[in-house]
Structures are given as C-alpha cells and as structure tokens.
Amino acid sequence: MFLPRLSTDRFARKNAPTPDEAEAPFAVWAKLGGAERLTAVDARAEKAGLAPGMAVADARAMRPALRLAEADPRADAELLGRIADWCRRFTPLAAADPPNGLLLDISGAAHLFGGEAALLAEVERRLAAQGFAARGAIAPGPALALALARFSRRRHVAEGTTAEELEAIAAGLPIAALDLDPAARQRLDRAGLRSLGDLLARPRAPLTARLGAEAMARLDAIACRRREPISPRFEAPDFMAERRFPEGLTRQEDIERTLHSLARELCLLLERHGVGARELEAVFYRVDGAVAHIETGTSRPLRDPGTIALLLRERLAVLAEEGLDTGYGYDVLRLGAGRVERCDAPQADLGLAGRENAHDARLDDLVDRLGARLGPRRVLRAYPQASHIPELAVALRPASGSAPAAAEAAPPPYLREGVPARPLRLFERPEPIEAVALTPDGPPLRFRWRRLLHELAAYEGPERIAPQWWSAPEDAATRDYFYVEDREGGRFWLFREGLFGRESPSPRWFVHGLF
Amino acid sequence: MSRSGSSERIVFLRRRIAALEAGGAPAPVPASRDEGLSRLFDPGRGGLREALPARPTDAAAAAGFAFALALRRLRLRPQGGIVWIAEDMAARELGLPYGRGLQAAGLPPELLVLARTHRPRETLWAMEEALKSGAAVVIAESWADAGAYDLAASRRLALAARRGDCAGLLLLPRAAGAAQRLASAAEARFEIAAGAPPPRAEGAPRPLPGPLAFRLRVVKARGLVGAFDPQVWRDIVFDHQEAEFHEWPFHALPRRVPAAPVDRPVRAQKRTHAR
Structure with a gap:
C-alpha cells in the first residue's frame, strides 16, 4: 500500500478544516538544509501546481491562500505504525515501510475476503473511509508491489506469473522506483536511462560500479529475481485464534466471554501440537481503526483455557482501570501464543510428588496472575x-x-546459636541517622532516626564489612555493623560508614535494616 | 413481635451463623488458657489473621511476628512457599523483606515470592488472589486505613482464605494502637509490641540482644471464646529452628556480654587499657 498524502491527511484528520479553509490548498513544510521547503502537498495543492521540494516563499507567491503546517516526521512514523497495526486485521504479517508505505503479506489470507482484488479494494475503501488517500498493488514480491503502487497504473500481478513476464512489468517502471540519491539519478538521466528496463537490459558489472550494490539489490528485488523478506512490525504468532463480528463489541463482559472461547480454540491447537504457551498476545481491533494490544508472559507452558482467560482478564482489568475506551466497539478479536514450549500432558498421578507439583503449578499460576495485574517486574x-x-x-x-x-x-551468618546476624527487613537505601558514640569505633549510645531518639539497651558488634576492592569505587568505605536493641525493644541493624581517622574524619551512621 | 421475642430471635440467628461459619461443627467451647495459645498458633487452621503494632515503632516487630507465624505454618504443613505482598509505602517505612535475613531465620530463599503493590486496593486484591489460589502462605503489609480495609474487604479475604484453605496474615502498620477498635471478619487479631530488652545490671556493660521476642495481646480469636483476656500482654519468644512459639518470662533467658572488638585501631586499644 502506498499512502501518498500521509502527512497532509494526518493534519486533515486531526482538525477538520472550516468550509472556506477547505477550499484552500494545503501543504506541509520543513527546514531542509537551511531553506524552508514543502515536504508534502494535498490533492488541491498538487492541482494548483505545487509540489514537494518547492520553497515555501515560492509556493506562497503562487498561491496566497495556501495553508501551511510544519512537518512532524515522528508523528508521521507513529501514525504509519498505527496504520500497520490496523492492517493486521487483514493478515497477521504487516510491516510499515517508512516514510509512507505499508507491506501486507496476504498469502493465504486473501480468500477470507473474497479474493486478492476484493481484499485490495476493501483495504483501500477502509483507509479512504478513515481519511487516507491510499493506492495499493498486489505482486509476488514486496518490492515490486510497492513500486507498482507508487509508480504504475497496474494494480494486480497474479501469483503464477513467470519470471520473464515479471521482468517485463518491472521494465515499465521509472528509474525513480530505485530510490537513488539525486546526483545518481541525474547521471542516469543524462545517460538517457529512463526506465528500469533500460537498466535491466544492460550488463551488470558497470552498473554496479556506478550505482552501488544496494541499488542493484533493489533492482533485483523489484524484478523479483531475488526474494526479499518482509520484516513485520510484530512477529506473527505461531498459534492463533480469531473472531470477527459484524458489529463492534462494547461491553467488557462480552469481550471477556469472547476471549474465553478464543482461549478454548487456542488450547485445542496447542494440545494438538503438544506445546504450551509461554507468551500470550491478545489484539483488539476497534471499528474506527484503533488497535489495543494485551501481552502477558507465563512462568510455565500453559494450555488451560480457564487459566489463560483469567490471566487475560487481569490484564484487561488493568486496561479498564486506565480507561479501556471501547468507543464504537471492537469488531475483530485475536488471541495468539507468541512463544510456545513443549508441554506434555499431565500424568494423572495422585502420589505425593503429584501433590507437590500441583502446589508449584498453582504458585506459578498465581505468580502469572499477580504479574499480569501488578506488572511482571513487581x-x-x-x-x-x-x-x-x-x-x-x-x-x-x-x-x-x-x-x-x-x-x-x-550460608547466612549467625551471631551465635539461634541469633541470626542479618535483619528480616532491609531498607532499599540505608537511612542516615544522628548517632552519639562514646568511642570512635564503639556502638552508638543513642541515635536519632526519623526524629525519634532511641537509647541503646543492648548491642552486639561490630561486624566489619569491607567494600569489594575489585569492583567498588575509590571512595567506598568500610562499614561496621552493629546489632542494636533500644530501650523500647526495637531492634536495628546500624552501620558506621568509614573508619574513624583512617578513611573519614567524621564517619556517618546509617540504619540499614530492622529485625 | 415483642421486644424480648426479637432479641431471642437475634440470639438464635447468631448461633445459626456461628454454626454455619464453623462448617457444621459443634458450637465452639471456651478453651483453657494454655491449650488456647497452642490452638491459636495451630497451623492446621487456615483463615485470615491480623497483626497490628501497639505503637508505630513496633511495626517491624509485628512484621517479624507475622513472618514467624507464617514460617510455623509452612514448616508443619508444607505448601508452595510464602507470598509476601509489600506495599510501596510499607517498604518505604519498614524496608523490604530481606532474603538473607529470612534465610537465617529458617526460610529457604526459593520459597519466597515477593509481590510489590502501589496502593492498598492492589494489596488487598493481590492478597485475595493469593489466598484463593491456596498455593502458599500469604503475608501482606498494607498501609490501608479503616476506609480501605473495612468489614466487606476483610470478609472477602476471610472467605478467600477459607476457599483456598490457606493462611493469610495481614499486617496493618498504619493502624498502630487501633487493634481494639478495628472491626473485621478476621479469624484472629494480634496486637504486637517489641519484646522488652534484656535488663542491665548497675555498672555492668550493656548485654547482648536476645532472641526474637514479642509482647503479644490476643484481641480476637474466633472459636476460642473466653480463652484470652484481651487486656493481658504476654511475652513470647520464637524459636526458628523448631518453628515454635514459647511463652517465656524474659528474665529466664541467658545473658551474655559483648566481647571487645579485636581489630580496633592501636590508639583506641591503648586508651581502653589505660582505663
């Protein structure tokens, strides 16, 4: 698919022009090499004789009514990515081809939409309905399809076309399809080479020397002499279940129920192949083009529809908390297993080992469920x-x-029989305290932590822990740890950073943990 | 209906509810005191328990007690492990559970799952999920106030614990000192204070800290009506090798005095000798 007016369409979609504005031509400009130049023009501006590359001042002089907006390549790229996502409703393999192309691998998917031509018409119609000018072409190779969409009237090259016919089609394309830099294009132009056919007919070696290997690879790709892979935006999942609805689903319960039945279908597939899912991905396509993704990982290969549905429900609940905008409803729901692992059918063994395994499996499921809601890093x-x-x-x-x-x-250290030398709780960051000690290397008599004064009642220490000299920074100081109990019975793990007189003139005290 | 009739009816309904909640078991009988304590810490009983610190400074002790109780349950009825749910606010105030310390206290590190939450609502949700799954002993520390943790929330947790046949320990550091006022559906509620420090004789050097000790008040214990006076503090010590609680008067504990450090700088050692 080729979206010739992506930038201008983006602005037109965002703020619908008022009636008298709509009459005026519209263009997008950017600063290129110190000069303000047009980068994209809409249909009306093109008709008025404006073209990308023209200086803004010239364009203004030609059409005083011209409306202008500054280009935002990043927003364009984002939009293209979103459109590619949306295109995955037609086929799982869709890729963006910046700055304004889309690649869809429709092999095996076209018959679902009534044939290749019908699919193409459908994609174009739907894109147009959303305000994008789009021109598509179908060809056996991605590069050829893109070149046809951009530079040719020919829309459809059937799958069984022979190599000679393909070359003949490619030969009709202009040199511009090669996407050369301006200097090289000019050189070819001067040499009288106007179409790809002129290049294809010539010996390779001198051409390669002049144009570079990259351009020749492109030429081969367009002529389908070489197969080029599509690098899709998202890997197509190996196992997938999908449901389409004539009308969008808006109620969350309906979505959940659909997910559950999709999970059942998916699990049948997984079971047939003897695998379980380690990564799950649910994609929701909204009627108006928005796409929502839910992804979740599992800690063991999963093949149980109930568990999968439960996991997805947690993720959905998180989305709903942030505000799942069902809008006009979701009309395509797809559930896929992104990564799978071998998973043998569980043995119906009721022995003790089985019970322990059951505990572990339940804990794994719990970990997944908590991770789905709280985030796996939590x-x-x-x-x-x-x-x-x-x-x-x-x-x-x-x-x-x-x-x-x-x-x-x-093994963890003990102070003596039955008294662990490590606290039950550790602060993520040691908290500084003000401490008064009798001797420079002794325990504190009292200390103030969080504005509360603690008087020492019992202590043990110091336990000296030196920094790891092989990895620590220069100024890392030795720590002397004390296990300290205050008059109230509170137990603290304090340390003094730096040896008095040797490493630091005034060592600081911290509380690092609580018992 | 007359006034006395309605009160009779309420008594009757209460009994019905008590019988239903006990799962058809005979009505609970008052237990004796000693039996009560061992039954209170009986790991066979699942359900929701609450630990509240007596003062804000006792929050760490309450967490330690909850951990000790969880460890006891885990030791006597092996399960998947301990799921420890720590809210961000609690982690800021009290620190996070420390694997080495827990290991030293008797919990193998592979048995710990730590879940971190942002808000009390998340904590309560996570605790309910964990209890329902029945996969592990659950400890949750939440900075919830009475608004977030109300009767309905506690009822949900208690039912989840019963469904999963699971022990849950909820720590409410923010409700320090409110143990008597809290209304919840928990099986038992403990008010915890740090154990008293070892006494120091006049003129003697400071003693060594003793083993992990708590002062404990049983504010609520369902099914053990009348066994505990909710006003009485008891001193208990947790023996983590046996995973047992002992009621132990503190003065009976052995006392030791810290040894002088051996690798002190020469100057400081000289000063000690001079004295």
Missing part, C-alpha cells in the same frame, strides 16, 4: 548471590522469568 523472587555486601547478597528478579544460574552463596 513480582519477584530472591536469589542469593556470592557477595558479602548486604544489599548485593540477594538479587530480586522477576519471578516469571527463568531462574539465573545459581551462585555459590555462603
């Missing part, structure tokens, strides 16, 4: 690490991910 597991720095001794990683390689971690 559901964590603790992995001991080989480090004696307290905050590095445990790494918190997302629980749904695979476990990292087990580090050789020492």
